[in-house]
Amino acid sequence: MLFVYQAIGKSGRFVDGRAAAVSIAVLRGDLMRAGLTLVDARHDLAGELVEVLKPKRLPRAVLIDMFGYLRGMLGMGIDMLSSWDSVAEAIPNRMAKEAVSVIQDAIRQGYSLADAMERAKVFPPMALGNVRAGEQSGTLDKVFESLEANFRQEQALAQQVAKATMYPLISVVVLFFIGVGLLAGVVPQLKEIFPPNPPLPTKILLFLSNSVVDYWWTVPGLTLAVVFSWWRAPAEWKARVWELLYRVPVIGPVLKNVALCNLFDNLALMLGAGVSLLVSLELVSKSAGSRAIQVRLERVLQQIQRGGKLSDGFRDPFFPAVTAGVLAQGEMIGAIDTYLKRLAGFLRDRAQARLTTLATLIEPLLLLFGGAMLMLLAMGIFLPIYGQMKHIGH
Numbered sequence: 001m002l003f004v005y006q007a008i009g010k011s012g013r014f015v016d017g018r019a020a021a022v023s024i025a026v027l028r029g030d031l032m033r034a035g036l037t038l039v040d041a042r043h044d045l046a047g048e049l050v051e052v053l054k055p056k057r058l059p060r061a062v063l064i065d066m067f068g069y070l071r072g073m074l075g076m077g078i079d080m081l082s083s084w085d086s087v088a089e090a091i092p093n094r095m096a097k098e099a100v101s102v103i104q105d106a107i108r109q110g111y112s113l114a115d116a117m118e119r120a121k122v123f124p125p126m127a128l129g130n131v132r133a134g135e136q137s138g139t140l141d142k143v144f145e146s147l148e149a150n151f152r153q154e155q156a157l158a159q160q161v162a163k164a165t166m167y168p169l170i171s172v173v174v175l176f177f178i179g180v181g182l183l184a185g186v187v188p189q190l191k192e193i194f195p196p197n198p199p200l201p202t203k204i205l206l207f208l209s210n211s212v213v214d215y216w217w218t219v220p221g222l223t224l225a226v227v228f229s230w231w232r233a234p235a236e237w238k239a240r241v242w243e244l245l246y247r248v249p250v251i252g253p254v255l256k257n258v259a260l261c262n263l264f265d266n267l268a269l270m271l272g273a274g275v276s277l278l279v280s281l282e283l284v285s286k287s288a289g290s291r292a293i294q295v296r297l298e299r300v301l302q303q304i305q306r307g308g309k310l311s312d313g314f315r316d317p318f319f320p321a322v323t324a325g326v327l328a329q330g331e332m333i334g335a336i337d338t339y340l341k342r343l344a345g346f347l348r349d350r351a352q353a354r355l356t357t358l359a360t361l362i363e364p365l366l367l368l369f370g371g372a373m374l375m376l377l378a379m380g381i382f383l384p385i386y387g388q389m390k391h392i393g394h
Helices: 024-033 045-053 059-077 080-090 094-108 113-120 125-137 139-191 202-214 216-232 235-246 251-272 277-286 291-305 322-333 336-393
Strands: 001-009 014-020 038-045
Touching: 001 024, 024 038, 024 094, 024 336, 045 216, 045 291, 059 080, 080 202, 094 113, 113 125, 125 139, 125 251, 125 277, 139 251, 139 336, 202 336, 216 336, 235 277, 235 291, 251 277, 251 291, 251 336, 277 322
Parallel strands: none
Antiparallel strands: 001 014, 001 038
8 A cells, every 4th residue: 555654753854755555554664664753644545546547567569669679689789788778769658768777777787687677667577588588598589579579469459459449439439428518508408498298208308418417427426436446346356347248249259369369479479488388377377468367377377286287277168169179289299389379360360350340330339329319319309399389380
Protein backbone atom coordinates (compact mmCIF):
# COMPACT_ATOMS: atom_id res chain seq x y z
CA MET A 1 0.00 0.00 0.00
CA LEU A 2 1.02 3.60 -0.54
CA PHE A 3 0.98 6.04 2.38
CA VAL A 4 1.29 9.82 2.69
CA TYR A 5 3.05 10.59 5.96
CA GLN A 6 4.40 13.36 8.15
CA ALA A 7 7.40 12.60 10.34
CA ILE A 8 9.79 14.49 12.58
CA GLY A 9 13.56 14.20 12.40
CA LYS A 10 16.16 14.25 15.15
CA SER A 11 16.60 17.99 14.60
CA GLY A 12 12.90 18.57 15.23
CA ARG A 13 12.16 19.44 11.61
CA PHE A 14 8.93 18.07 10.12
CA VAL A 15 9.25 15.98 6.96
CA ASP A 16 6.38 15.22 4.55
CA GLY A 17 6.66 12.28 2.20
CA ARG A 18 5.12 9.30 0.45
CA ALA A 19 6.22 5.69 0.81
CA ALA A 20 5.04 2.14 0.11
CA ALA A 21 4.59 -0.27 3.02
CA VAL A 22 2.49 -3.26 4.00
CA SER A 23 1.03 -1.43 7.00
CA ILE A 24 1.48 1.70 9.10
CA ALA A 25 3.48 -0.33 11.63
CA VAL A 26 5.93 -1.37 8.94
CA LEU A 27 6.09 2.23 7.69
CA ARG A 28 6.87 3.41 11.23
CA GLY A 29 9.74 0.90 11.46
CA ASP A 30 11.15 1.94 8.07
CA LEU A 31 11.10 5.60 9.09
CA MET A 32 12.73 4.86 12.45
CA ARG A 33 15.61 3.15 10.66
CA ALA A 34 15.96 6.34 8.59
CA GLY A 35 16.10 8.48 11.74
CA LEU A 36 12.51 9.74 11.54
CA THR A 37 9.59 9.46 13.97
CA LEU A 38 6.17 9.00 12.40
CA VAL A 39 3.65 11.67 13.36
CA ASP A 40 0.76 11.00 10.99
CA ALA A 41 0.05 8.69 8.05
CA ARG A 42 -2.91 8.00 5.80
CA HIS A 43 -3.63 5.62 2.95
CA ASP A 44 -2.93 7.35 -0.38
CA LEU A 45 -5.69 5.96 -2.64
CA ALA A 46 -5.16 8.64 -5.29
CA GLY A 47 -1.45 7.85 -5.46
CA GLU A 48 -2.17 4.14 -5.79
CA LEU A 49 -4.62 4.83 -8.60
CA VAL A 50 -1.99 6.90 -10.43
CA GLU A 51 0.52 4.07 -10.00
CA VAL A 52 -1.98 1.58 -11.39
CA LEU A 53 -2.72 3.76 -14.43
CA LYS A 54 0.95 4.58 -15.02
CA PRO A 55 2.52 2.37 -17.74
CA LYS A 56 4.69 -0.32 -16.21
CA ARG A 57 6.10 -1.77 -19.44
CA LEU A 58 7.53 -0.29 -22.61
CA PRO A 59 5.01 -0.17 -25.49
CA ARG A 60 5.26 -2.97 -28.00
CA ALA A 61 6.23 -0.57 -30.80
CA VAL A 62 9.15 0.74 -28.71
CA LEU A 63 10.33 -2.81 -27.98
CA ILE A 64 10.29 -3.59 -31.71
CA ASP A 65 12.47 -0.57 -32.49
CA MET A 66 14.76 -1.18 -29.53
CA PHE A 67 15.51 -4.83 -30.28
CA GLY A 68 15.83 -4.00 -33.98
CA TYR A 69 18.51 -1.37 -33.26
CA LEU A 70 20.35 -3.69 -30.87
CA ARG A 71 20.33 -6.49 -33.45
CA GLY A 72 21.69 -4.16 -36.10
CA MET A 73 24.37 -2.63 -33.87
CA LEU A 74 25.65 -5.98 -32.61
CA GLY A 75 25.60 -7.35 -36.18
CA MET A 76 27.97 -4.53 -37.18
CA GLY A 77 30.32 -5.33 -34.30
CA ILE A 78 29.39 -2.32 -32.11
CA ASP A 79 29.98 -2.85 -28.38
CA MET A 80 27.03 -3.09 -26.02
CA LEU A 81 27.28 0.34 -24.37
CA SER A 82 27.58 2.10 -27.75
CA SER A 83 24.62 0.09 -29.03
CA TRP A 84 22.47 1.35 -26.16
CA ASP A 85 23.65 4.91 -26.94
CA SER A 86 22.24 4.46 -30.44
CA VAL A 87 18.97 3.19 -28.99
CA ALA A 88 18.66 6.26 -26.72
CA GLU A 89 19.31 8.63 -29.63
CA ALA A 90 16.95 6.88 -32.06
CA ILE A 91 13.92 6.26 -29.81
CA PRO A 92 12.11 9.38 -28.52
CA ASN A 93 10.12 7.54 -25.85
CA ARG A 94 10.92 9.03 -22.44
CA MET A 95 10.53 5.76 -20.55
CA ALA A 96 12.92 4.07 -23.01
CA LYS A 97 15.56 6.77 -22.50
CA GLU A 98 15.30 6.40 -18.71
CA ALA A 99 15.59 2.61 -19.07
CA VAL A 100 18.68 2.93 -21.28
CA SER A 101 20.33 5.17 -18.65
CA VAL A 102 19.64 2.60 -15.91
CA ILE A 103 20.91 -0.26 -18.10
CA GLN A 104 24.14 1.52 -19.03
CA ASP A 105 24.88 2.42 -15.39
CA ALA A 106 24.28 -1.19 -14.33
CA ILE A 107 26.54 -2.56 -17.10
CA ARG A 108 29.34 -0.20 -16.03
CA GLN A 109 28.92 -1.53 -12.47
CA GLY A 110 29.53 -5.07 -13.73
CA TYR A 111 25.97 -6.39 -14.06
CA SER A 112 25.09 -8.77 -16.88
CA LEU A 113 22.85 -7.39 -19.63
CA ALA A 114 19.82 -9.41 -18.43
CA ASP A 115 20.29 -8.20 -14.84
CA ALA A 116 20.78 -4.62 -16.06
CA MET A 117 17.56 -4.78 -18.09
CA GLU A 118 15.76 -6.28 -15.12
CA ARG A 119 16.83 -3.31 -12.96
CA ALA A 120 15.06 -1.00 -15.45
CA LYS A 121 11.73 -2.73 -14.55
CA VAL A 122 10.14 -1.99 -17.93
CA PHE A 123 10.77 -5.20 -19.88
CA PRO A 124 8.45 -8.25 -19.95
CA PRO A 125 9.81 -11.34 -18.11
CA MET A 126 9.79 -13.30 -21.36
CA ALA A 127 12.23 -10.85 -22.98
CA LEU A 128 14.52 -10.94 -19.94
CA GLY A 129 14.60 -14.75 -20.01
CA ASN A 130 15.56 -14.77 -23.68
CA VAL A 131 18.33 -12.21 -23.17
CA ARG A 132 19.71 -14.22 -20.26
CA ALA A 133 19.77 -17.36 -22.41
CA GLY A 134 21.37 -15.43 -25.29
CA GLU A 135 24.16 -14.19 -23.01
CA GLN A 136 24.91 -17.70 -21.85
CA SER A 137 25.00 -19.12 -25.39
CA GLY A 138 26.68 -16.11 -27.03
CA THR A 139 23.82 -15.56 -29.49
CA LEU A 140 22.48 -12.19 -28.38
CA ASP A 141 22.14 -10.90 -31.95
CA LYS A 142 19.90 -13.86 -32.85
CA VAL A 143 17.90 -13.41 -29.65
CA PHE A 144 17.30 -9.73 -30.44
CA GLU A 145 16.24 -10.70 -33.96
CA SER A 146 13.78 -13.27 -32.59
CA LEU A 147 12.40 -10.81 -30.04
CA GLU A 148 11.92 -8.17 -32.73
CA ALA A 149 10.06 -10.63 -34.98
CA ASN A 150 7.94 -11.91 -32.09
CA PHE A 151 6.82 -8.46 -30.94
CA ARG A 152 6.20 -7.46 -34.56
CA GLN A 153 3.80 -10.42 -34.96
CA GLU A 154 2.02 -9.47 -31.74
CA GLN A 155 1.77 -5.87 -32.93
CA ALA A 156 0.26 -6.89 -36.27
CA LEU A 157 -2.39 -9.04 -34.58
CA ALA A 158 -3.14 -6.33 -32.00
CA GLN A 159 -3.58 -3.77 -34.80
CA GLN A 160 -5.99 -6.08 -36.58
CA VAL A 161 -8.02 -6.50 -33.39
CA ALA A 162 -8.04 -2.72 -32.86
CA LYS A 163 -9.07 -2.14 -36.47
CA ALA A 164 -11.99 -4.55 -36.13
CA THR A 165 -13.21 -3.04 -32.85
CA MET A 166 -12.41 0.67 -33.27
CA TYR A 167 -15.23 1.50 -35.68
CA PRO A 168 -17.93 -0.21 -33.57
CA LEU A 169 -16.66 1.43 -30.38
CA ILE A 170 -16.60 4.89 -31.94
CA SER A 171 -20.07 4.34 -33.42
CA VAL A 172 -21.52 3.19 -30.09
CA VAL A 173 -19.96 6.15 -28.24
CA VAL A 174 -21.29 8.64 -30.81
CA LEU A 175 -24.78 7.12 -30.71
CA PHE A 176 -24.70 7.13 -26.91
CA PHE A 177 -23.85 10.84 -26.68
CA ILE A 178 -26.38 11.74 -29.38
CA GLY A 179 -29.07 9.87 -27.46
CA VAL A 180 -28.07 11.46 -24.15
CA GLY A 181 -28.05 14.91 -25.76
CA LEU A 182 -31.54 14.45 -27.18
CA LEU A 183 -32.93 13.01 -23.94
CA ALA A 184 -31.34 15.72 -21.77
CA GLY A 185 -31.76 18.75 -24.04
CA VAL A 186 -34.62 18.21 -26.50
CA VAL A 187 -37.21 15.95 -24.86
CA PRO A 188 -37.60 18.11 -21.68
CA GLN A 189 -38.51 21.09 -23.91
CA LEU A 190 -41.35 19.08 -25.48
CA LYS A 191 -43.00 17.93 -22.24
CA GLU A 192 -45.51 20.80 -22.28
CA ILE A 193 -46.98 19.76 -25.63
CA PHE A 194 -47.39 16.10 -24.63
CA PRO A 195 -50.89 15.04 -23.42
CA PRO A 196 -51.44 13.92 -19.79
CA ASN A 197 -51.72 10.28 -20.90
CA PRO A 198 -49.27 9.93 -23.80
CA PRO A 199 -48.79 6.73 -25.86
CA LEU A 200 -46.35 4.03 -24.71
CA PRO A 201 -43.34 5.15 -26.84
CA THR A 202 -43.67 8.66 -25.37
CA LYS A 203 -43.86 7.26 -21.83
CA ILE A 204 -40.65 5.31 -22.45
CA LEU A 205 -39.00 8.42 -23.88
CA LEU A 206 -40.06 10.53 -20.89
CA PHE A 207 -38.83 7.88 -18.46
CA LEU A 208 -35.42 7.77 -20.18
CA SER A 209 -35.25 11.56 -20.28
CA ASN A 210 -36.06 11.91 -16.58
CA SER A 211 -33.49 9.22 -15.75
CA VAL A 212 -30.77 11.01 -17.73
CA VAL A 213 -31.55 14.39 -16.19
CA ASP A 214 -32.00 13.22 -12.58
CA TYR A 215 -29.55 10.33 -12.38
CA TRP A 216 -26.77 11.23 -14.86
CA TRP A 217 -24.20 10.81 -12.10
CA THR A 218 -24.84 7.04 -11.91
CA VAL A 219 -22.91 6.40 -15.16
CA PRO A 220 -19.55 7.87 -14.04
CA GLY A 221 -20.20 6.60 -10.52
CA LEU A 222 -20.78 3.02 -11.66
CA THR A 223 -17.79 3.24 -14.01
CA LEU A 224 -15.48 4.29 -11.17
CA ALA A 225 -16.98 1.61 -8.92
CA VAL A 226 -16.36 -1.10 -11.51
CA VAL A 227 -12.76 0.08 -12.07
CA PHE A 228 -12.07 0.22 -8.33
CA SER A 229 -13.70 -3.19 -7.73
CA TRP A 230 -11.63 -4.77 -10.51
CA TRP A 231 -8.48 -3.16 -9.11
CA ARG A 232 -9.15 -4.55 -5.64
CA ALA A 233 -10.66 -7.88 -6.70
CA PRO A 234 -8.83 -11.10 -5.71
CA ALA A 235 -7.06 -13.07 -8.42
CA GLU A 236 -9.58 -15.94 -8.26
CA TRP A 237 -12.47 -13.58 -8.94
CA LYS A 238 -10.65 -12.04 -11.92
CA ALA A 239 -10.04 -15.52 -13.30
CA ARG A 240 -13.77 -16.32 -13.13
CA VAL A 241 -14.62 -13.06 -14.91
CA TRP A 242 -12.18 -13.89 -17.72
CA GLU A 243 -13.70 -17.38 -17.93
CA LEU A 244 -17.14 -15.87 -18.51
CA LEU A 245 -15.75 -13.38 -21.02
CA TYR A 246 -14.13 -16.16 -23.06
CA ARG A 247 -17.54 -17.88 -23.30
CA VAL A 248 -19.24 -14.89 -24.93
CA PRO A 249 -20.25 -15.94 -28.48
CA VAL A 250 -18.04 -14.68 -31.33
CA ILE A 251 -16.07 -12.19 -29.17
CA GLY A 252 -14.87 -14.67 -26.52
CA PRO A 253 -13.13 -17.12 -28.89
CA VAL A 254 -11.35 -14.23 -30.63
CA LEU A 255 -9.96 -12.91 -27.34
CA LYS A 256 -8.90 -16.37 -26.25
CA ASN A 257 -7.19 -17.23 -29.55
CA VAL A 258 -5.32 -13.91 -29.58
CA ALA A 259 -4.05 -14.48 -26.03
CA LEU A 260 -3.11 -18.12 -26.70
CA CYS A 261 -1.29 -17.50 -29.98
CA ASN A 262 0.84 -14.85 -28.24
CA LEU A 263 1.42 -17.29 -25.37
CA PHE A 264 2.57 -20.13 -27.65
CA ASP A 265 4.75 -17.74 -29.68
CA ASN A 266 6.51 -16.56 -26.52
CA LEU A 267 6.94 -20.11 -25.24
CA ALA A 268 8.40 -21.25 -28.58
CA LEU A 269 10.75 -18.26 -28.60
CA MET A 270 12.10 -19.05 -25.14
CA LEU A 271 12.53 -22.76 -25.80
CA GLY A 272 14.26 -21.99 -29.09
CA ALA A 273 16.68 -19.66 -27.27
CA GLY A 274 17.68 -22.48 -24.92
CA VAL A 275 15.64 -21.62 -21.85
CA SER A 276 14.47 -24.66 -19.90
CA LEU A 277 10.83 -25.68 -20.11
CA LEU A 278 10.11 -25.00 -16.43
CA VAL A 279 11.68 -21.53 -16.52
CA SER A 280 9.92 -20.75 -19.81
CA LEU A 281 6.52 -21.67 -18.42
CA GLU A 282 7.12 -19.70 -15.25
CA LEU A 283 8.16 -16.56 -17.16
CA VAL A 284 5.46 -16.84 -19.81
CA SER A 285 2.76 -17.27 -17.17
CA LYS A 286 3.72 -13.86 -15.68
CA SER A 287 2.98 -12.13 -18.99
CA ALA A 288 -0.12 -14.13 -19.94
CA GLY A 289 -3.06 -12.20 -21.34
CA SER A 290 -5.47 -12.93 -18.48
CA ARG A 291 -5.67 -14.41 -15.02
CA ALA A 292 -7.67 -17.37 -16.35
CA ILE A 293 -4.72 -18.36 -18.57
CA GLN A 294 -2.23 -17.74 -15.76
CA VAL A 295 -4.08 -20.17 -13.48
CA ARG A 296 -3.94 -22.91 -16.09
CA LEU A 297 -0.28 -22.33 -16.86
CA GLU A 298 0.47 -22.64 -13.15
CA ARG A 299 -1.32 -26.01 -13.17
CA VAL A 300 0.70 -27.11 -16.21
CA LEU A 301 3.90 -26.07 -14.44
CA GLN A 302 2.96 -28.03 -11.32
CA GLN A 303 2.16 -31.12 -13.40
CA ILE A 304 5.54 -30.99 -15.14
CA GLN A 305 7.31 -30.53 -11.79
CA ARG A 306 5.62 -33.78 -10.71
CA GLY A 307 7.08 -35.55 -13.74
CA GLY A 308 4.23 -35.15 -16.24
CA LYS A 309 4.43 -34.18 -19.90
CA LEU A 310 3.77 -30.76 -21.37
CA SER A 311 1.08 -32.14 -23.68
CA ASP A 312 -0.80 -33.71 -20.75
CA GLY A 313 -0.95 -30.33 -19.01
CA PHE A 314 -2.74 -28.83 -22.03
CA ARG A 315 -5.52 -31.43 -22.15
CA ASP A 316 -7.68 -29.02 -20.17
CA PRO A 317 -10.91 -28.32 -22.14
CA PHE A 318 -10.11 -24.62 -21.80
CA PHE A 319 -7.45 -24.96 -24.51
CA PRO A 320 -8.33 -25.75 -28.14
CA ALA A 321 -8.74 -29.48 -28.73
CA VAL A 322 -5.81 -29.54 -31.18
CA THR A 323 -3.30 -28.25 -28.59
CA ALA A 324 -2.50 -31.49 -26.74
CA GLY A 325 -2.11 -33.50 -29.96
CA VAL A 326 0.26 -30.98 -31.56
CA LEU A 327 2.41 -30.77 -28.44
CA ALA A 328 2.50 -34.57 -28.11
CA GLN A 329 3.82 -34.76 -31.69
CA GLY A 330 6.46 -32.15 -30.87
CA GLU A 331 7.53 -34.08 -27.77
CA MET A 332 7.79 -37.31 -29.74
CA ILE A 333 10.24 -35.91 -32.31
CA GLY A 334 11.98 -33.48 -29.93
CA ALA A 335 10.89 -30.25 -31.61
CA ILE A 336 8.44 -28.67 -29.18
CA ASP A 337 9.40 -25.11 -30.14
CA THR A 338 8.71 -25.79 -33.83
CA TYR A 339 5.29 -27.26 -33.12
CA LEU A 340 4.47 -24.42 -30.73
CA LYS A 341 5.13 -21.97 -33.56
CA ARG A 342 2.85 -23.98 -35.86
CA LEU A 343 0.15 -24.04 -33.19
CA ALA A 344 0.47 -20.28 -32.69
CA GLY A 345 0.16 -19.74 -36.44
CA PHE A 346 -2.94 -21.93 -36.57
CA LEU A 347 -4.60 -19.99 -33.74
CA ARG A 348 -3.58 -16.68 -35.32
CA ASP A 349 -5.28 -17.67 -38.58
CA ARG A 350 -8.39 -18.69 -36.65
CA ALA A 351 -8.42 -15.37 -34.79
CA GLN A 352 -8.06 -13.41 -38.03
CA ALA A 353 -10.91 -15.36 -39.63
CA ARG A 354 -13.16 -14.71 -36.63
CA LEU A 355 -12.24 -11.03 -36.68
CA THR A 356 -13.36 -10.82 -40.30
CA THR A 357 -16.67 -12.49 -39.38
CA LEU A 358 -17.07 -10.17 -36.40
CA ALA A 359 -16.53 -7.09 -38.55
CA THR A 360 -19.20 -8.22 -41.03
CA LEU A 361 -21.71 -8.85 -38.20
CA ILE A 362 -21.15 -5.63 -36.28
CA GLU A 363 -22.07 -3.17 -39.05
CA PRO A 364 -25.66 -4.40 -39.58
CA LEU A 365 -26.14 -4.67 -35.80
CA LEU A 366 -25.08 -1.04 -35.39
CA LEU A 367 -27.48 -0.01 -38.14
CA LEU A 368 -30.31 -1.86 -36.39
CA PHE A 369 -29.41 -0.29 -33.04
CA GLY A 370 -29.23 3.23 -34.51
CA GLY A 371 -32.45 2.71 -36.44
CA ALA A 372 -34.27 1.46 -33.34
CA MET A 373 -33.06 4.48 -31.37
CA LEU A 374 -34.25 6.90 -34.05
CA MET A 375 -37.57 5.05 -34.36
CA LEU A 376 -38.20 5.34 -30.62
CA LEU A 377 -37.40 9.06 -30.67
CA ALA A 378 -39.60 9.68 -33.70
CA MET A 379 -42.56 7.70 -32.34
CA GLY A 380 -42.22 9.20 -28.87
CA ILE A 381 -42.24 12.74 -30.20
CA PHE A 382 -44.61 12.60 -33.16
CA LEU A 383 -47.31 10.16 -31.94
CA PRO A 384 -48.73 12.52 -29.27
CA ILE A 385 -48.49 15.49 -31.66
CA TYR A 386 -50.35 13.51 -34.33
CA GLY A 387 -52.97 12.46 -31.76
CA GLN A 388 -53.60 16.06 -30.71
CA MET A 389 -53.87 17.20 -34.33
CA LYS A 390 -56.36 14.39 -35.01
CA HIS A 391 -58.37 15.38 -31.94
CA ILE A 392 -58.44 19.01 -33.07
CA GLY A 393 -59.68 17.90 -36.52
CA HIS A 394 -62.65 16.17 -34.93
